[in-house]
Amino acid sequence: DAKTTQPTSMDCAEGRAANLPCNHSTISGNEYVYWYRQIHSQGPQYIIHGLKNNETNEMASLIITEDRKSSTLILPHATLRDTAVYYCIVRGYGNKLVFGAGTILRVKS
Amino acid sequence: EAGVAQSPRYKIIEKRQSVAFWCNPISGHATLYWYQQILGQGPKLLIQFQNNGVVDDSQLPKDRFSAERLKGVDSTLKIQPAKLEDSAVYLCASSRIWGQDNTEAFFGQGTRLTVV
Numbered sequence: 105d106a107k108t109t110q111p112t113s114m115d116c117a118e119g120r121a122a123n124l125p126c127n128h129s130t131i132s133g134n135e136y137v138y139w140y141r142q143i144h145s146q147g148p149q150y151i152i153h154g155l156k157n158n159e160t161n162e163m164a165s166l167i168i169t170e171d172r173k174s175s176t177l178i179l180p181h182a183t184l185r186d187t188a189v190y191y192c193i194v195r196g197y198g199n200k201l202v203f204g205a206g207t208i209l210r211v212k213s
Numbered sequence: 214e215a216g217v218a219q220s221p222r223y224k225i226i227e228k229r230q231s232v233a234f235w236c237n238p239i240s241g242h243a244t245l246y247w248y249q250q251i252l253g254q255g256p257k258l259l260i261q262f263q264n265n266g267v268v269d270d271s272q273l274p275k276d277r278f279s280a281e282r283l284k285g286v287d288s289t290l291k292i293q294p295a296k297l298e299d300s301a302v303y304l305c306a307s308s309r310i311w312g313q314d315n316t317e318a319f320f321g322q323g324t325r326l327t328v329v
Contacts, residue, residue, distance in 0.1 A: 138317070147217075147304050147320030148256065191255060200269055201246070201306075201318055203255030 107131065107194040113208040116186075122179040124207055126192030129173040135196045137168060139177045141188040142206070148191065151177065182211045215239065217321035219305050225327045231293035234324045238286070238307030244268075245282055246318060247290050248304040256304055262288065295328045302326070 109127040116122040128137060138153040152159055152166045154175075159166045165178040179186055191206040218237040226232050238245050243264050248256035259278065260270040264285035273280070277296070282288040292299055302325050306318040 145322075147306070147323050148318075150317035150319070153317065189255075200258050200261055202258065203248075205255050 107202075108192045108204055110190075110192050110204065110207045112205070113210065115210045115212060116179075116182045118184060118211055118213045119181055122182040122186065122209060122211065124177040124179075124190050124192075124209065125174065126177070127174045128192070128194045131172050131194050132196065135194050137166065137172075137175050138193040138195050138201070139164070139166065140191045140193065140203075141186075142191070143185075143188040148203070151190075153195075182209075184211050184213060187211045217305055217307055217319055219303075219321035219324055221324055222322065223325050223327075225329060226295055228297055228328050229294040231291065232295055232326060233289050233291045234303050234305075234326075236288045236290070236305030236321060238288070238305070239319055241309070242307035242319075243285070243310050244308045244316070244318075245288050246304075246306040246308075247280055247288070248306065250302045250304055250323070252301070259290070292326075295326075297328050300326055300328045 136153050136155050139151040140148040142148045151163050152161055154166045154168055168175045187210055189206040189208050191203050220235050245262045247259045249259050250256040259273045260280045261268040262282045265282050280290045302323040304320055304323045306320040308316040308318040
């Protein structure tokens with residue numbers, strides 16, 4: 105069962121930052137937060153993951169609260185191509201990747 | 214590097230027929246996953262292989278679904294006989310080694326199955 109809670113959908117203006125929240129209040133100390141996205145008719149694509157420190161890569165930034173009970177994925181300058189379903193996943197060492205329903209992000213011009 | 218390859222991309226069959234899907238993971242990836250994604254839902258893990266051994270098949274409907282990964286590389290997923298509710302996209306994914314920190318999974322484009 106998914107251990108995360110995400111809003112069903114969000115809208116974002118093109119060129120603005122998209123901030124996608126995720127609640128994972130039951131996360132354990134050794135569990136990572138992973139983010140994937142799925143563009144229409146494609147397989148999910150890995151974005152970023154983190155344990156407790158904030159992380160940044162070429163695609164996005166991941167901000168994890170100090171108590172680790174929630175996190176935010178930030179797409180700094182959203183484009184129309186970022187329209188997708190975004191999945192926040194809590195995954196322990198060696199455990200399977202369990203997807204929830206995700207957040208539908210619509211980027212609008 | 215080449216991605217995860219799946220075939221066919223689309224398949225339409227009648228209920229009670231059988232069907233097979235094929236997956237070729239990224240070279241060197243020890244872990245292979247099969248997911249089922251019903252329209253409007255997130256992917257659901259059916260089975261996970263580590264090399265040619267099964268790690269988790271708790272959500273695989275074993276009365277009609279089977280999967281194998283001979284030689285620890287390619288994998289096939291079979292449904293026999295198919296039901297209407299099996300209509301979904303079947304996704305294959307692979308990752309380097311199960312259990313390590315940096316094991317992001319890479320997904321193929323999936324096979325869209327329609328059972329009529």
